[in-house]
Amino acid sequence: MWRQPKAVWAVAFASVVAFMGIGLVDPILKPIADSLDASPSQVSLLFTSYMAVMGVAMLITGVVSSRIGPKRTLLLGLVIIIAGAGLAGLSETVMQIVGWRALWGLGNALFIATALATIVNSAKGSVAQAIILYEAALGLGIAIGPLVGGVLGSISWRGPFFGVSALMAVALVITAFLLPATPRAERATTLADPFRALRHRGLLGVAITALLYNFGFFTLLAFTPFPLDMTAHQIGLIFFGWGLALAFTSVVVAPRLQHRFGTVRVLILNLLAFTAVLTVMAVWTDSKAVLAAGVVVAGLFIGINNTLITETVMKAAPVERGVASAAYSFLRFGGAAVAPWLAGVLGEQINVHLPYWVGAAAVLAGAGVLFVTRPHLAGIDEEGPAEDELDELTDEATAVTVGSDS
Numbered sequence: 001m002w003r004q005p006k007a008v009w010a011v012a013f014a015s016v017v018a019f020m021g022i023g024l025v026d027p028i029l030k031p032i033a034d035s036l037d038a039s040p041s042q043v044s045l046l047f048t049s050y051m052a053v054m055g056v057a058m059l060i061t062g063v064v065s066s067r068i069g070p071k072r073t074l075l076l077g078l079v080i081i082i083a084g085a086g087l088a089g090l091s092e093t094v095m096q097i098v099g100w101r102a103l104w105g106l107g108n109a110l111f112i113a114t115a116l117a118t119i120v121n122s123a124k125g126s127v128a129q130a131i132i133l134y135e136a137a138l139g140l141g142i143a144i145g146p147l148v149g150g151v152l153g154s155i156s157w158r159g160p161f162f163g164v165s166a167l168m169a170v171a172l173v174i175t176a177f178l179l180p181a182t183p184r185a186e187r188a189t190t191l192a193d194p195f196r197a198l199r200h201r202g203l204l205g206v207a208i209t210a211l212l213y214n215f216g217f218f219t220l221l222a223f224t225p226f227p228l229d230m231t232a233h234q235i236g237l238i239f240f241g242w243g244l245a246l247a248f249t250s251v252v253v254a255p256r257l258q259h260r261f262g263t264v265r266v267l268i269l270n271l272l273a274f275t276a277v278l279t280v281m282a283v284w285t286d287s288k289a290v291l292a293a294g295v296v297v298a299g300l301f302i303g304i305n306n307t308l309i310t311e312t313v314m315k316a317a318p319v320e321r322g323v324a325s326a327a328y329s330f331l332r333f334g335g336a337a338v339a340p341w342l343a344g345v346l347g348e349q350i351n352v353h354l355p356y357w358v359g360a361a362a363v364l365a366g367a368g369v370l371f372v373t374r375p376h377l378a379g380i381d382e383e384g385p386a387e388d389e390l391d392e393l394t395d396e397a398t399a400v401t402v403g404s405d406s
Contacts, residue, residue: 004133008119010178012137014078014171015115017164018108019141021050021085022221024160026146026239027232028153029225035157038094040226041344045094047222048341049102055333057109058326059194065114071179073114078172080107082165089161113325118179120314131314135250135307143243150236157232193319194327202316203324205373210309210332212366213271215339216278219359220298222340227285227352228292238292245299246306253300254307262381264374267308271367274301275360282356315380335362 004012025032025046033043065073084104091097120130152159198204225235257266277298284290313328339362343355 004124007179008133010174011074011115011118012133014074014111014168014175015119015134015137016141016144017167017171018081018111018115019138020145020148020167021081021104021108021164023142023145023239023243024149024164026221026225027150027236028157028160029222030229030235031153031157031232032094032097036094039344039348040223041341041348042094044222044340044344045098046101046340047218048337049098050105050108051218051333051340052337053102053105054109054112055330055337057106058113058329058333059191061110061113062193062320062323062326063191064110065117069181070114070118071175071181073110074118074175074179075172077107077109077111077114078168078175080104081111082168082172083107085161085168086165089158089165109329113329116310116325131311132251132255132307135254135303135310136247138306139243139247139250139303143240143247146236146239146243148236150233150240153232153236193323194330197319197323197327198331200316200319200376202373202376203313203319203327205369205376206309206312206316207328207331209267209271209366209370209373210313210328211335212362212369213274213305213309213335214332215335216274216359216363216366217302218336218339219343219355219362220278220281220295223343223347223355224281224291224295226344226347228288230288238295241296242299245296246303249300249303250307251303254304257304258308258311258381263308263312264370264377264380267305267312268367268370268374270301270304270308271363271370274298274305275364275367277301278356278360278363282353282360285353285356312377312380316377 029040029043029046032038032046033040061073064076068076081104084100084102084107088097088100088104091100116131116134119134148163149160152163198207228235228238230238254266277294281291281294313324316324339359342358346354346358
């Protein structure tokens, strides 16, 4: 699995930096609030604008990529991220940062969706191995992000934004030189394709599950720095531990559990375990030790979920992988966009326990949706044909779907 072409490693490196952006702002949420005299709900909009734009933009990633090619789409996304992160660092108000984070989200959408498809299509080995490689990049980026954010944020809240911009510039150069030119798709994707893909009940069920799961995930990610009330460096270390736990289980634990117990069963039990962690954090929100431990333990379950649910999406519907990814990402980032803002409002106006109760309820509902969806996912663990045959079957199924809808 680890012997891959240089192009795969180039995209993987850029993916690490892109995913750093998710956790990078965690340690500086409170410093930004203190420096710019903003409330938690206002600062949480840094996540909301980023995720909302990313979710909607996922619908156009296939359209753009199929017309200008994956490499140009990746490079365009990187350029937009460089601009968005740099301009966020130059901002003077919270709402300016929120606006530039929205631009950052557009760049991330173009990059992330295309990066997954590029790694899956270019990597040697099975789809599962390619996804593990992608999730390894995700986990490493999420782990490093809070640490870098904490170190640079202890100097200035602007530091992490400038740091991402500089690292993305490096990723841009590496991707430009190491990733070979990629041809345009034979058939241009339309905006309607992701919505057509959601007609497949298996994909729709997994996407709704991901939406509800991400609601809990980003409640934890965006709200916890406020009740923790620690320095940027301390919060960075806590979320670094969270990221390490996530990276370990996504790469090492998830495949083993999947092989032994089956994908859907592991996902359902995993979501129930994550619900339990959020419930504990809801009961003992006043204890910093419990919150810190809960963040790290949650990383174990989030890592398993990320790997298995991504692989399930790639196999759940007979459509092109890029189309399936766009449809799934559109719904899941919807949950990620609403959660940070709602958690901030509930924590400010009612009490600090309620955001975790709402997050736990959302994840529990996600487990219920997946349980109901499981008959439509019965074949995802079956040994299939070789990868080239799977690609051929996917293309044929897509042609049939498009032809029947036209």
